[in-house]
Amino acid sequence: MSDFRMPSLGADMEAGTLIRWLKQPGDEVKRGDIVAEVDTDKGAIEIEVFEDGVIEELVVQPGEKVPVGRTLARIRTAGIVPAPAPPREAPQVTGSAAAGVPAGAPAPPAPSRAGAPPPTRVAASPAARRRATELGVDLRRITGTGPDGAITLADVEGAAAVAAAPAPAPDRQQAMRRAIAAAMAKSKREIPHAYVTTTIDMFRATAWLRAENQRRSVEDRLLPAAMLLKAVAGAVSDVPEVNGYWVEDRLQASPRVHIGTAIVLRGGGLISPALHDVDQRDLGAVMRGLSDLVARARSGALRGSELTDGTITVTNLGDQGVDGVLGIIYPPQVALVGFGRIVERPWIEEGRIEARPVLHASLSFDHRAVDGHRAGLFLAAVERRLQAPEAL
């Protein structure tokens, strides 16, 4: 038996409110399965289990706010033959629980039990069903525009956009602001920040990207952001100490490269979920992953692991028209890469002055974990990779 506890979804999180369970006692779970939704200062987050087993008992009920580390459920771990699920009433959502559900969050699912009449199946395309699951959209609340009123992919995406439309309530915005403030203040208080910067010639990278996008369909096109993430992931292999955590007074470098990506939320605030294993993906997969992450961040469908797994963070303010940014490290990580806009500037090449697209890049690093020399080598490695974009 093991305890499934309220996870810490960031250095700044102290407590979370259970929105709903997605599993019931007797349900089998596998490592990585999403079992519950939790409301935090940064919005509703899906949380996963980290071992195989069977849900034995739900200790916390929807609507309850509990501190990080408190047991939420008990799980019979793998290897034990699961007993049939005991008949039990579905948990009732109390008034206080309902109040804990943020605006736009899907309604709790109808209990599914043996003997209960099967729910009416909503007519929807498979793609629409898949997308609805990804975005946490309740198909029963959508009016379909397809044949015979079937729900289409566009209907689901439209419903998700509308659900995300209301700006966060003032108290939620304040809570998010406080959470960001706490994390940033902690970082600046505890981490001895140092910085290196460089300007990168983006002529080859942008020319390659233009040509590559010409041969790709609209839906498969790449953004420079995807190239930058790949370049960072590649550079980590040259300077691995920028990728990991400072814990217990020492660096714990990570063998995997999960890049936290700062995403601005349309209602205000920001969040930095991790794109997993960027070094193992090709550019197209990085682009698809980034697009999916942005969509889920803005529709409140992130998973807990995405908020905790980041091993290095990238912030890209190019769209905001700034030349560069020196960011604050997200603890316990030890480095943050900042990119500005790609903009034409005078550039000297073989003694000639030319107009070239250039990019300001910076590395904010924890000087306990990384030396300035190595930080410089890291940015040089990012630059080198951007000179050979076809190999990214």
Added chain:
Amino acid sequence: MTDQDLLALVRQSLAKVAPETATMEIAADAPLREEYDLDSMDFLNFIIGLHKATGVEIPEIDYPKLGTIAGAVAYLAERRGQT
């Protein structure tokens, strides 16, 4: 598809990436990226939405032509007329 249909479709695609625009008055010549704070991903998704709804191929080099509501409607009308 009339210009009115195209206008509705452009507004719909914009609302998918910037939901707050669904109920707003939008000047036909307002620069969408600046006015509605669309980042590169938002704008790409706006273009993808237009492509999916109309079938029109929109090369990257033409993106600036779709930077306003009026520009997007005119572009789609022209490209649909050509096909």
